[in-house]
Amino acid sequence: MIDKSGEVSPSAGETRPGAYDERDLLATLxxxxxxxxxxxxxxxxxxxxxxxxxxxxxxxxxxxxxLTAAVMALADDPDIARTLRSLSRFLDPAQKREMIRKMxxxxxxxxxxxxxxxxxxxLAARILNMPESDVAMAFRAGSG
Numbered sequence: 636m637i638d639k640s641g642e643v644s645p646s647a648g649e650t651r652p653g654a655y656d657e658r659d660l661l662a663t664l665x666x667x668x669x670x671x672x673x674x675x676x677x678x679x680x681x682x683x684x685x686x687x688x689x690x691x692x693x694x695x696x697x698x699x700x701x702l703t704a705a706v707m708a709l710a711d712d713p714d715i716a717r718t719l720r721s722l723s724r725f726l727d728p729a730q731k732r733e734m735i736r737k738m739x740x741x742x743x744x745x746x747x748x749x750x751x752x753x754x755x756x757x758l759a760a761r762i763l764n765m766p767e768s769d770v771a772m773a774f775r776a777g778s779g
Contacts, residue, residue: 657726657730658687658691659701660719660722660723660726660734661690661737662683662702662704663705663708663719664719664737664738664759665683665686665687665705665737665741666683666706667715667759668741668752668755668759669683669744670706670709670755671742671749671751671752671753672749672751673751676744676745678746679741679744680702681744682740682741682744683698684702687702690737716758716762719763720762720763720764723763723764724764728765731765731769732765732769732772732773734759735759735760735763735769736776738759739756742756756770757770
């Protein structure tokens with residue numbers, strides 16, 4: 636479950652791995668998608684900053700810091716998928732769908748939905764343990 640500050644709160648009897656919150660999880664997933672085609676376009680960076688800033692009411696500089704930390708986490712964590720999967724269990728289905736929708740926005744930001752970015756979105760959905768029907772619904776809804 637996510638509290639109002641964006642912090643991931645475990646359900647009764649659960650513990651969470653380290654101090655991690657929804658802002659970090661979303662930043663990491665957005666970077667994961669943006670890097671899917673091998674490069675992060677300026678438009679994708681701008682979209683990620685805007686999404687994080689609006690979602691969490693944070694300044695652009697803080698959003699950029701979180702994105703930078705996400706790039707480093709992806710480079711440093713050899714099993715980032717397991718880390719993200721572990722954290723995603725604290726999200727409800729609506730939060731997971733919203734994260735997928737935001738990943739689609741980032742994939743669309745440079746005007747091209749690259750096949751590799753789409754593969755990464757589907758991989759992220761599996762990491763989030765989302766049903767394929769929810770992913771298909773997010774794609775149908777588009778980036779708007």
